Amino acid sequence: MSSSTVSVSAATPTQHAFHRKWEDIKASKTDINFVVMDYLISEGYPRAAEKFAKEANIQLPLEEESIQARVEIRGAIHAGDIDTAINKINDLNPQILDTDPALHFALLRLQLIELIRRCTASVTSDITPVLNFASSQLAPRAATNAAFLRDLELTMSLLIFLPSDKLEPQLNELLRPTLRREVASKVNEAILTSMGTRGEARMRQLVRLRLWAETKAREAGKDLPPTLDIGLEPEPSNAQANRNTDDDYMVS
Amino acid sequence: MSRRGSYAQVASGTAAGAGGSLSNAVPARLGAFSQVANSGSPHATHPRLSRSIDADGHHNSMSTSLGRSVPGPSYSSQFGYLKDYGVAHDGATPAFFVPSYLRGSKHAEKLEEVHTARAIAQREYRSTNSSAAGSLSTSSSSANLHKMPSSHRGLTHEIIERAPVFVEEPIAPWPTRWNAADKFPQMEVEDDGRLAKFVGQQKSNDEAASVRTDYPMPRQCGIYYYEVTVVSKGKEGRMIGVGFSGPKVSLNRIPGWEPDSYAYHGDDGQCFSNTTSGKTYGPKFTTLDVVGCGINFRTNTAFFTKNGHFLGTAFRDLKANVPYYPTIGMKKPNETLRANFGQEPFAFDIDKMVQKEKTAIEAEITQAKEICKEELSSDETHFIHSLVRQYLAHDGYVETARAFEEEIHEEERALANTENRETPHVQTEDDLHAIHRQKIRGAILDGDIDKALKHTNAYYPKVLQDNENIYFKLRCRKFIEMICKCNELSSQCHPIPTPPSKRSTASTLNNANTVANRNSTATDEYDFEMELDEQLGVHNGAPWDNSGDDEEEDDEDDMEDKEAKWQELTNKMLQYGMELKTEFANDQRREVKRALEDTFALIAYENVRESTLYPLLEPEGRVPVAEELNSAILVSLGKSSSAALEQLVQQTEALVNELADDGGPGAFINVRRDFLQ
Known part of the structure; x- marks a missing residue:
């Protein structure tokens, strides 16, 4: 796309009509910066948010006191230190877990998984702590909710298979960092909601809206090109080192 | 020219046809600087709108749904509605209203923009006709002002300056009145088209008199609803x-009895579609009852209400390609109905119904999380991280990118539960460019255009050569900054009564401090780049930028000094203006002429801060230029001019538009309002 001409660009004949349509749409920088800032704040990247406010010449949203606590809680959950996380959440606001049994259960189950992981590290380890924790903490909750019960049963079956290299995908799922990440982000959302702010970052909704809209438009038989590229891949970011470090190495 | 042939031209054509007297609805602007202006040719009053017609020329789903409408008396052509607004009715613009349930919707925003543009075009027409040529009257300049963004857009178009709202295609208006030209003779329309009354003889059993509205219900509303009161x-x-x-x-039959006709009847409470045999539906209705009628275009169903109560779905499988006009019919003398197309609050809580629809769709979107997992190679979080990372790098937010990277890294490490996954700290060559770009952007955002020019020429000499339009805009911006400075100074010395008050000194000090602060933040960040600054020597040497020297002088001298300085600055500014004009005098491009003209209009004011042109001087005006230059540099480096995140937003908006055109779920979504703010 050359920018050297002043004239209004006409669509090249090879370009899909829809391509021209979205090229014609103007996205305001202010809006995009807002979305980015909103993401940094609500997902807990305080240092980046601070720098961004400076560099983009925009207002740092009112110093939201929970951000540091949220970063710590996230860190604890990611590291598998669920006890600390639960304590910190309760320090912040004990209501959060009281009013959201599903979230509490998800955290406890994560704790159970960590326990199982530790207790099955070698063939000779003792699994009594696992059984104790499961029966005292999780069983009473699971009794009241079919979904909890299913989750608990699935989790406990790890005991049978671990340690193992070949797990069923369903069980493998439990050991992946993705699960921690999911729970951590649910906790983050719950904290934000409890503080009366919008729970989820705009960015997430935007990404989903984009997918939803494309799916719907294709369903409705709109005239769209086969793929809608946003040009993320061709331009390597200046730090893609982290990109592929996710997900897989923890299982091994 | 013809591609840019604008809305305004269409409007003026129609106006000329309708009003006769309006032969030149889009006047060439005559002004003090008319030598700069391309005074002969009719300007595209609103390039933004003009594009709508471009788009239409190619393909336009709306024109297929609405435009196909049979040459009916009211919505006879896509632009037929233009003449109903404004000029056709005594030259007065009718009150624009948004029905409560459509407030905040994308369609309402678009329609309102069209309305505003039209009002401005009219104001411009009047002011140029009433004020003597050669003067820059307030109203005409305020009209210029409103056009500023779009005239600038003409220059940029392909690149970055992205205004939030845009018009893609002719926007279908909603019904506003019963159409006196689309009724059976025995029907009378009164009270601004709100009241319809049966006059004359009672009709035979089969005959009746009906009336339709001026426009069909726009599918883009998603849900359209109106009410009538039986007077x-x-x-x-x-x-x-x-x-x-x-x-x-x-129109000589009661609605509901003909093909493509649907209605709820008061005498028996039945609803009729396409035939004379009705089906049991709701209660009868009579004098003082309020009856509402609505269509949900997403589901292609219709419903009625009576006195605020929902009566259930009456019709299904409405045709997607027929424009439906609100229609009423009656057959006894003195039967009178009064319509509410949204000018007043409704009896039925339609807002709630629309809100429910919106909520349902939002819930559906949240479910898209699952699609997300399937479609993206990584999960949502990783995808977003890539987006943010690429955006920060792309737009040159160096420090932010670094901090973000570190924080992500910490997060990953915690997640990985290992200490040895030391990701090398990345400091690629891209970083250097990013730093340069950030520096250039910073200079523009600080209003130091000279610094930005120097840096750009030093690091990316080809960019300004290849992008003359950006060069031009930077020059213009510099001029604006100079005017700004002059005005700042002049407002300090002129309005003050003879013994200068303490306040003025304080404000001088403050100003000086602000300037100093700004400069220091601009440079401190990258002191390793200081060398260049010193080499270039522009930073502190800019003649209009050194107001901080004389803080300690006493008030009298200060005053005189300022007065002198103001003179000097003004001279410099004028001189620069002349240079600017000379440099671009031979430029034939309309956009250039327009921008020059707008910029020069600023000089006409003693104190621009009090004028309607003031927003031109606001620091916000620096942002588009800065972003445009940034994009141009990126392009020169062989990168895409807009970041993936921007593309994503654009795509999303385009997709939602597609889904809104035919009244689909997109009609209930306002991307900007619901997702970006």
């Missing part, structure tokens, strides 16, 4: 039908 059922009857019909349906 009088007449002497003996209550043979009243409320509903909607296609443009061709004959």
